[in-house]
Structures are given as C-alpha cells and as structure tokens.
Amino acid sequence: MERHYNHSSIHGSYRSRDSTSTTESDPREKIKDCLRKFIAFMFTQVGVGALVVCYAILGAASFMHIEKDSPDEQLENVHQWRQTCVEELWNITTKYNVLNHSAWMLNSNSVLKVFQNNITGAIHLGYNGRASEDIWSFPAALMYSLSVFTMIGYGNVVPKTVWGKIGTIAYACFGIPIYVLYFCNMGKVLAKTFKWLYITAHECSRRDDTLLEDGEIQPIKRKITVPSTACLWVISFYILTGTIMFGAWEKWNYLDSTYFCVISLCKIGFGDFVPGANIADSAEGSHLKLVINFIYVLLGMGLVAMCYNLMCEDVRVKVRELRQDLKNCLDDITLKITVCMNDTKYYHQKQTRNIK
Amino acid sequence: MPRRKRRLASRIRNYVRSLLAFLFSNVGVVVLVVAYTIAGAFMFQAIEGASEIERVNNMARERDSTAQYLWQNVTLTFNLFNETALKESINIELKSYQGKIVKAVRRGWDGGRSSRQWSFSSAFLYSLTVITTIGYGHLSPRTSWGKIMTVFYALLGMPLFLLYLSNVGELLASWFKCIYALVCLCRGCPGFSRRRVVHIRTIQYETSEAESIERPREWRECIDSDVTPDYRIPPYAPDPRRAYLRSVSMPQPYSPRCRPEVRGWSEPVHHDSPALSDFSYVTFDAQSITVPISVCVAFMVGYIMFGSMIFGLWEKWDQLDGAYFCFISLSSIGFGDFVPGERVYTPRIETSFIVCSLYLMLGMALVAMCFNLMQEQVIHYYAGLKRALRRICRCKR
Numbered sequence: 001m002e003r004h005y006n007h008s009s010i011h012g013s014y015r016s017r018d019s020t021s022t023t024e025s026d027p028r029e030k031i032k033d034c035l036r037k038f039i040a041f042m043f044t045q046v047g048v049g050a051l052v053v054c055y056a057i058l059g060a061a062s063f064m065h066i067e068k069d070s071p072d073e074q075l076e077n078v079h080q081w082r083q084t085c086v087e088e089l090w091n092i093t094t095k096y097n098v099l100n101h102s103a104w105m106l107n108s109n110s111v112l113k114v115f116q117n118n119i120t121g122a123i124h125l126g127y128n129g130r131a132s133e134d135i136w137s138f139p140a141a142l143m144y145s146l147s148v149f150t151m152i153g154y155g156n157v158v159p160k161t162v163w164g165k166i167g168t169i170a171y172a173c174f175g176i177p178i179y180v181l182y183f184c185n186m187g188k189v190l191a192k193t194f195k196w197l198y199i200t201a202h203e204c205s206r207r208d209d210t211l212l213e214d215g216e217i218q219p220i221k222r223k224i225t226v227p228s229t230a231c232l233w234v235i236s237f238y239i240l241t242g243t244i245m246f247g248a249w250e251k252w253n254y255l256d257s258t259y260f261c262v263i264s265l266c267k268i269g270f271g272d273f274v275p276g277a278n279i280a281d282s283a284e285g286s287h288l289k290l291v292i293n294f295i296y297v298l299l300g301m302g303l304v305a306m307c308y309n310l311m312c313e314d315v316r317v318k319v320r321e322l323r324q325d326l327k328n329c330l331d332d333i334t335l336k337i338t339v340c341m342n343d344t345k346y347y348h349q350k351q352t353r354n355i356k
Numbered sequence: 357m358p359r360r361k362r363r364l365a366s367r368i369r370n371y372v373r374s375l376l377a378f379l380f381s382n383v384g385v386v387v388l389v390v391a392y393t394i395a396g397a398f399m400f401q402a403i404e405g406a407s408e409i410e411r412v413n414n415m416a417r418e419r420d421s422t423a424q425y426l427w428q429n430v431t432l433t434f435n436l437f438n439e440t441a442l443k444e445s446i447n448i449e450l451k452s453y454q455g456k457i458v459k460a461v462r463r464g465w466d467g468g469r470s471s472r473q474w475s476f477s478s479a480f481l482y483s484l485t486v487i488t489t490i491g492y493g494h495l496s497p498r499t500s501w502g503k504i505m506t507v508f509y510a511l512l513g514m515p516l517f518l519l520y521l522s523n524v525g526e527l528l529a530s531w532f533k534c535i536y537a538l539v540c541l542c543r544g545c546p547g548f549s550r551r552r553v554v555h556i557r558t559i560q561y562e563t564s565e566a567e568s569i570e571r572p573r574e575w576r577e578c579i580d581s582d583v584t585p586d587y588r589i590p591p592y593a594p595d596p597r598r599a600y601l602r603s604v605s606m607p608q609p610y611s612p613r614c615r616p617e618v619r620g621w622s623e624p625v626h627h628d629s630p631a632l633s634d635f636s637y638v639t640f641d642a643q644s645i646t647v648p649i650s651v652c653v654a655f656m657v658g659y660i661m662f663g664s665m666i667f668g669l670w671e672k673w674d675q676l677d678g679a680y681f682c683f684i685s686l687s688s689i690g691f692g693d694f695v696p697g698e699r700v701y702t703p704r705i706e707t708s709f710i711v712c713s714l715y716l717m718l719g720m721a722l723v724a725m726c727f728n729l730m731q732e733q734v735i736h737y738y739a740g741l742k743r744a745l746r747r748i749c750r751c752k753r
Contacts, residue, residue, distance in 0.1 A: 082454070086446045090439065093431055101427065109423050115450070116419065116457055123461045153689035155493050165680045172687055259503040266510050268491035271692060334365060 043181075045189045052149075052182045052298070059145030059171050060138060063164065067136045070161045074127035078119065085115045132160070139290035140276070146294055149175030150301060152269035187305025194234070194306060198226045228314045231307040238303055239265070242296060249289055250275055265300045380519075382527045389487075389520045389717075396483030396509055397476055403502045405474045411498075415460055422453045477709035478697070484713045487513030488720060490690035517720075525724025532655075532725060536647050646733045652726040659722055660686065663715055670708055671696055686719045 041047045092107045119127075135157055144157045148171055159165050202224060242261040247254055252273065260273040276289040378384045426449060431442070473495060482495045486509055497503050664678030673681065673694065681694040696712040697705040 078454070082447060082450050085450055086443050089426070089446050090443060093442070104431070105423055105427060108426060109419065112419055112423060112453070115453075119454055119457045120461055123458060127458075148689060151489070151688045153491060153684065153691045155691035155693060158691050158693040162676060165676060169680065169683050172683070172689065176687060255500050255503055259507060262507045262510070263491065266514065267489040267688070268486060268510060269489075269690065270491045270493035270496040272493055272496035330369065337365065 048182045048185045056145045060141035064141040081118045139287040143290045149179045154269045154271035156271045156274045183305045186302035187309045190306035191309040226310045385520045385523045393483045397479040401479040477706040481709045487517045492690045492692035494695040521724040524721040528725035529728040646736045647729045
C-alpha cells in the first residue's frame with residue numbers, strides 16, 4: 001500500500017514536471033497542472049490536516065448557529081419547581097408553627113424529596129444548570145464537532161433540537177471519512193518519520209560496536225523494524241504529558257486525568273471527565289482549555305495511528321519469526337523422537353539378538 | 357513403533373492447529389467476545405457495586421442536612437411575619453441544594469429510582485461499550501480500581517473486538533454476496549445478468565467499451581451470452597445454451613424462476629445440463645461479483661430504521677430520536693444522551709439492556725460488512741475508471 005502510494009506520487013510529480021517542461025505555452029495544460037498539484041496537496045498531510053480543522057470549524061459554527069437559540073424548557077421548568085417548592089415550604093411554616101419542629105421537619109423533607117426527584121428527571125433529560133448560550137460557546141461547539149467526527153462522543157454537550165440531531169447525522173456521515181483519511185495519512189507520515197529517527201539513532205549507536213568488532217556493517221543487512229515497546233513508550237509519554245497538563249488545570253488527581261487521556265485516545269469517551277465542563281468554572285478559562293484539548297486529542301489520534309501502523313508491521317514480522325521458530329522447534333522434536341525410537345529399536349533388536 | 361509415535365505427534369499438532377483455527381474462526385471469535393464481555397460484566401459489578409450503595413445513603417444525608425439548615429437558619433431567624441425575606445432565603449438555599457443534586461447526578465447517582473445501577477445486564481452493556489469504543493457514559497466507574505481496570509480492559513478488549521469485526525464482517529459479506537446474487541437471479545433481472553456478463557468479459561477480454569456501446573442491443577446481448585460462457589459450455593452444444601439464455605433475458609414476469617435447479621429438473625433433458633451449469637456458475641461467481649454501494653447504504657438505512665422502530669416501541673422514543681440513537685451508537689460515537697433503560701424504570705430494563713447489546717454487536721458486524729463490500733466496489737469502480745481514462749487518453753492522443 002505504502003509502496004504503491006509512493007510510487008504513484010513519484011510518478012505523478014514526475015509526470016507533472018514533464019508536462020510543464022514540454023508544453024509550457026499551453027494554458028490548458030497549465031491549468032490542469034495546477035489542478036493536479038492542488039489535488040495532490042489536498043491529499044497530503046498538510047492538506048488533510050487543514051481540511052479536518054476547517055471541517056471542525058465549519059461544523060462548530062453551524063452547530064452553534066443551530067443550537068444557540070433553542071428554547072430551553074428545562075431551565076424554565078427548574079425555575080418553576082423551585083418557586084412551588086418555596087411556596088409549599090412557606091405554607092408548611094404557616095401551618096405548623098415555629099414550635100412544632102418534628103412535623104415541620106417531616107413535611108419539608110417530603111417537599112424536598114419531590115423537588116429532588118423533579119431535578120433528577122430534568123438532568124436525565126439534559127439539564128445541567130446552564131443556558132444554551134453558555135453551553136454552545138464556540139470552543140465547546142468545536143469540541144462537539146471534534147467528538148462527532150472522531151467518534152469519541154463525550155456526550156457532555158448534545159444537540160437538543162430536531163435540526164441539530166439531523167445535522168449531527170449528516171455531519172458524521174461526511175466527517176468520518178475525512179477523519180479516517182486524516183488518520184491514515186497522519187499515521188503513515190508519522191510512522192515514516194519515527195522509523196527514520198529510530199533507524200538513524202540505531203545506526204549511530206551501532207556504528208561504534210561494528211567498528212569495534214570488524215569493519216563489516218552487519219546489522220544493517222537485517223531489515224529494521226521499530227519494536228512495539230518504542231511505540232508504547234511514545235504513547236505512554238504522550239499520556240503522561242496529558243496527565244500532568246490536565247491534572248494541573250482541572251485539579252483532577254493523577255489517576256483521573258490518566259483515565260481521561262486513555263479514554264479519549266481510545267475513542268471511548270465516557271464524558272464523565274471533560275475539560276472545561278466544570279459548572280463552577282468561569283467561562284473564560286474553559287475556552288482556552290477546550291481549544292488546547294482539541295489540539296491534544298487531534299495530535300494524539302495521529303500518534304495512535306502512527307503506533308498502530310508501526311505495531312502492525314512489527315507484529316507481522318514477529319508472527320513470521322514465531323512461525324519459523326515453531327516450525328524449527330517441531331522439526332527438532334520429531335527428529336529427536338525418531339532418533340530416540342530408533343535407539344530403542346536398536347536396543348530391542350540387540351537384546352533379541354543377544355537372547356538368540 | 358516410531359511411525360505410530362510420529363503419527364501421534366502429527367495428530368496432536370493437527371488438533372492444536374484445528375483448535376487455534378477454530379478459536380480464530382468466526383464462531384470462536386464470537387464466543388470469545390461474548391465471554392470477555394461477560395467476564396468484564398462480573399468484574400465491574402464486583403468492583404463498582406459496593407460503592408454505589410454508599411452514594412445513595414450519602415444523598416439522603418444531604419437532604420436531611422438541608423432541611424435542618426432550613427429550620428435552623430431560615431425559619432427560626434426570620435419569623436413568620438416576614439414572608440418575602442423568608443422566601444428569598446429559602447430560594448437561595450434551594451439553589452445551592454439544586455447544585456448539589458446536579459453534581460451528584462453527574463457522579464452517577466440516579467435519584468434512587470432504580471434499585472441497582474450496576475446490575476448484571478447494565479454492567480454487560482458497560483463492558484460492551486468499552487470494547488466497542490462507543491462509551492455512552494451513562495455508567496462510568498467511580499472507584500479508582502474501576503478506572504484502572506477499565507483502562508486495562510479497554511486495551512485488551514479493543515483488539516479482540518477488531519478481530520471480531522474483521523472476521524464476522526468478512527463472513528457476513530460473503531453471505532450477503534451469495535444472497536444478493538441469488539435474489540437477483542430469482543428476479544431474473546436482465547440488467548444483473550448483463551452487468552455480470554460485462555464484468556466477466558472485461559476481466560477476460562480487453563475489448564473496449566465503446567465498441568460494445570455502438571452495437572445494437574439484441575446483438576450485444578446475444579454476443580455477450582455467446583462470449584462469456586464458452587469456457588465452461590461444452591463446445592458441442594452451443595445452440596440450446598444460446599436459446600436458453602435468450603429465453604432468460606426475455607421479459608417473463610410470472611415464470612417460476614426462484615429455483616433454477618427445480619426448473620431445470622422439470623425441463624426436458626437437453627435443457628437440464630445448461631440449467632445446472634448456470635446454477636453452479638452463479639454460486640461459483642457469487643464471490644467475484646460486487647454489490648453496488650447503494651444496496652449497502654440502503655441496507656444500513658434499513659437496519660437503522662428497524663432499530664429505531666424497536667427502540668421506539670420499547671422506550672417510547674419518537675422516530676427521529678430512535679434513528680439518532682441508532683446512528684450515534686453504530687458509528688461508535690455514543691453521546692449517551694439516549695440510552696435504553698435510562699428514563700423508563702420498569703422491570704423490563706434488564707431485557708432492554710440485553711436487546712441493546714445484541715443490536716449493537718450485530719450492527720457493528722453489519723457496518724463492517726458494508727465497509728467490506730463498499731471497499732470492494734470502490735476498488736472495482738476505481739479500476740474501471742482508470743481503464744476508461746486510459747482508453748480516453750489513448751483515443752485523444
């Protein structure tokens with residue numbers, strides 16, 4: 001796949017250069033060449049990354065537009081419930097005097113329980129104590145569109161209107177292929193870069209040994225694959241960075257923020273920990289955090305893709321080696337068994353001969 | 357003696373190999389995924405179940421303390437005579453209490469309406485959402501051990517589920533292709549046979565498409581039917597074969613074409629062998645045909661509609677919400693704003709969780725199947741496009 005891609009890209013660039021050199025005067029050829037270059041750029045890493053970011057920004061703007069003026073009846077409802085609760089408490093206070101403590105307690109407790117149940121129901125319907133203008137700020141909408149097309153789906157911000165739901169479905173239909181393209185491209189490029197880095201480091205460290213042993217460059221002959229442990233180290237380092245960063249900002253403990261990073265990068269996205277979703281937090285601070293979280297998740301997805309790419313290769317090589325080893329081992333065992341059997345056979349024959 | 361020993365060793369090796377093949381075959385993978393999910397359900401239930409009861413008790417204490425505070429600080433300080441001041445202060449106190457409730461519900465308290473949040477079926481759904489990376493988040497681990505185990509469970513479970521998806525998707529794709537081929541044969545649609553014939557021909561002969569377009573229709577069909585089957589038709593009987601194919605391509609809406617082999621048995625003898633060979637030709641061909649993308653998309657839309665109908669009946673959601681839920685689940689986004697068994701607290705909740713998990717497992721496999729088929733089709737289209745482009749370029753230059 002990779003080789004094919006390389007080949008086609010080289011071929012394409014070669015052809016384009018050729019065509020520009022030969023038919024420079026023809027304007028149609030020039031336009032064609034420009035178009036080709038543009039398409040090639042769009043499908044390169046920069047183009048795909050820009051495409052993803054643009055798509056996310058577009059989605060954020062449209063979702064913000066759709067959801068911002070949705071009437072939130074839950075907010076009204078909660079206000080209503082609180083008013084009735086106050087009214088009832090007042091009634092209780094006038095009915096039972098200040099002197100009757102236990103009866104007052106009993107009645108007010110039941111009133112509070114009704115209030116609590118109402119609010120719990122409202123929260124399950126999506127109430128979280130904020131008006132929709134506060135929820136659908138631009139960074140939050142950006143985070144929402146990211147969580148849609150990367151299939152994370154935190155679920156702390158969800159569309160309430162009919163058009164928001166339909167728009168989400170359509171947005172996901174187009175966004176997921178774009179994201180997959182980004183994932184593949186980014187994985188390939190990062191894997192190549194990482195492999196190159198690894199191999200240069202490997203050679204640098206190995207050169208001294210080979211010079212010491214003998215002049216031959218022995219280990220380069222073997223095809224070098226990046227071991228899985230290196231990938232795991234990279235990923236765990238990235239997660240550690242995220243852990244420290246989010247832990248410092250959100251006042252989470254380290255377990256919680258590690259959990260958040262892993263759940264996000266695995267695309268599970270429970271949404272029980274989301275940066276900037278704290279109700280008590282100020283709006284200004286949360287916006288910056290959301291943008292940084294956006295960048296963190298997008299980069300992390302690329303890293304995961306890289307590791308997936310490298311580990312696939314590594315696992316393939318390992319499986320081949322393992323199969324070879326197993327084959328050798330089985331051959332050895334059968335050989336040994338036959339030899340052993342032959343020995344016993346000789347022994348038996350000798351014994352029978354002796355008896356004779 | 358050594359031969360028998362060797363035979364025993366090879367037999368053991370065969371057993372091991374077949375066991376491994378079975379484990380990595382479709383049935384084995386399905387069983388493995390289900391067993392892994394069940395094990396996860398038991399584990400999370402054991403870990404999280406204990407802390408849940410504590411949380412419910414906590415909330416009751418919170419309510420008591422609020423009432424106490426209202427009595428102490430509000431009712432006793434403001435007398436009965438000052439109504440507005442009293443209402444004002446009660447309102448403030450209730451607001452803070454409301455904030456506490458919101459926070460508690462966010463942390464997984466559900467109002468004490470269902471007895472146990474971490475029942476077996478909900479824990480099962482939870483483990484399924486972890487390994488499928490849906491992650492509804494209606495249930496999330498609260499204890500630190502639960503979080504650690506979730507991380508490791510996900511790291512181990514996701515590759516397993518990917519294996520399941522690729523295996524079962526491939527299997528379902530081959531089945532779907534067979535069914536598609538058979539159904540199209542049943543209806544005897546001439547477009548299908550022509551497409552198939554054209555497909556085969558483009559693989560076998562590099563004849564240009566423009567040539568075939570220029571021909572008249574009957575002639576083209578006749579030639580097509582003549583050209584393709586010659587590698588399996590015995591050369592001594594071309595004429596009945598051509599007659600048979602022409603009779604197939606003719607519009608006969610009420611002919612019993614559902615079972616070609618049955619029809620072949622009822623026909624006279626010289627029609628028997630072409631009918632049989634035609635059937636075997638189709639079953640052989642079933643894996644090499646490609647299913648058009650529109651069929652895959654229609655199939656997925658149908659599955660989502662089916663799901664929205666089921667969940668609409670079950671959960672009293674309207675049609676849009678059901679379709680939205682199915683789409684969000686099957687694309688593994690999983691917001692968790694709609695989760696079965698979340699709003700309606702009935703004794704059916706257990707079965708609803710199980711139905712949901714079954715729907716998800718099947719649906720994910722179907723999505724993988726559709727991707728499999730669509731990928732094939734796209735590659736096919738791409739190859740055709742490339743050939744056509746090359747031909748056009750050659751024509752021009």
